[in-house]
Amino acid sequence: MNVLLFGATGMVGQGVLRECRLAPDVERIQTVGRSATGQRHLKLREIVHANLWDFSAIESDLRAFDACFFCLGVTSSGQTEADYTRLTYDLTVAAAQTLARLNPDMTFIYVSGAGTDSSEQGRLMWARVKGRTENAVRRLFKSGYAFRPGVIQPLHGIQSRTSSYRILYTLSAPLLPVARRLFPSAIVTTEQMGMAMLNVARLGWPTPVLEAADIARAAQRD
Numbered sequence: 001m002n003v004l005l006f007g008a009t010g011m012v013g014q015g016v017l018r019e020c021r022l023a024p025d026v027e028r029i030q031t032v033g034r035s036a037t038g039q040r041h042l043k044l045r046e047i048v049h050a051n052l053w054d055f056s057a058i059e060s061d062l063r064a065f066d067a068c069f070f071c072l073g074v075t076s077s078g079q080t081e082a083d084y085t086r087l088t089y090d091l092t093v094a095a096a097q098t099l100a101r102l103n104p105d106m107t108f109i110y111v112s113g114a115g116t117d118s119s120e121q122g123r124l125m126w127a128r129v130k131g132r133t134e135n136a137v138r139r140l141f142k143s144g145y146a147f148r149p150g151v152i153q154p155l156h157g158i159q160s161r162t163s164s165y166r167i168l169y170t171l172s173a174p175l176l177p178v179a180r181r182l183f184p185s186a187i188v189t190t191e192q193m194g195m196a197m198l199n200v201a202r203l204g205w206p207t208p209v210l211e212a213a214d215i216a217r218a219a220q221r222d
Contacts, residue, residue, distance in 0.1 A: 001201065002028040002064060004106075006095060007071030008037050008046075012111055012149075014158045015190025016069050016197055017044075023198055030061070032095075033072075053094045059102065067107040067201035068099055076126035084126060089133045093140075100140040107143040107201040110134060111193075114150035114212060138208050145200055146209045151187045158190050188212050192219040 003020050007013035008031040020029045021041050031037060031046045049058055052072070070092060076084045096108060112134050117127035120135065134146040188196075196210070196218035203221060210218060 001026050001066045001198075003030070003201075004062065004065045004068040004099070005029060005031045005071065006033060006052075006068070007073065007111075008033060009035055010071055010073070011154055011158055012073075012152065012190060012193055013069075013071035015154070015156075016071055016194040018156060018158075019191065019194025019198060020069075025202070026198070030065070032058075032062075052091050055095065055098045059098065062099060063102050065099075065103050065106055067197075068095075068103075068109070069197050069201075070095065070108065070110045073111060073113075076129075081125045081129065085129050085132075088126075088129050089136070092133050093136050096137050096140050096144075105143070106141065107145070107204075108137055108141040109145045109147060109197050109200060110137045112146040112148050112209075114148050116146070116148055118209070134209065143204065144208060145205060147193070147196070147215055148209060148211050149188050149193065149215060150212045152193065153187055153189045155189050155191050186212055188215050188219075192216055195219040 003026055005013060005017060005020065008017045017029065017037065020026045021043060026043060029043045032049055034048065034050055036046045036048055047058055047061055055062060072091065074087045092110060099106060099108065110133065112130045115127055116134060117124065117131040118134060120128050120132045122128055137144040137146065192215060196215045199218050199221045205218060
């Protein structure tokens, strides 16, 4: 399997990259982002690309991929709807449109979030924008999926790049394993995110939207 990964320096992306490196059936991993991960691996090739709304300069490097794991995302805090739309919907759709043309049969998995509004009409701005993004991805790809994790527990030394999130994870770290046992369908790990994406790319999934419980189940499939 040849995998294209966006957002490999973020917390979720780091977890997905780790699982792709470990998976014996993943032959090639190519990351695309504004900065390199700094990692070295025989499977890994990195493309540093500043303009994530325009891929015309690197289209030749985006062909012949079986799956795209799109893990880019920003917080909506302090942003207008127009700004958040540009950084969420516009950015994701720019990549998805290009890849749908170059790799029409690929599996495209977009990391969304719990509470996303598929109707695009709800009260919460971020939920409307993410819902619009999910719907666009599903229209572009016959194998288009949205992952909606809630709380994500980072494992294997992975950390969020957002300082406030790092503080929150540090403070909550002793409680997360207990919370996972009590609420196994509400909390997933970075490892489960990566394993679930790979399994959905390999085997598909009955529904285009995977909530946290679905992600946990998908991570366990053989």
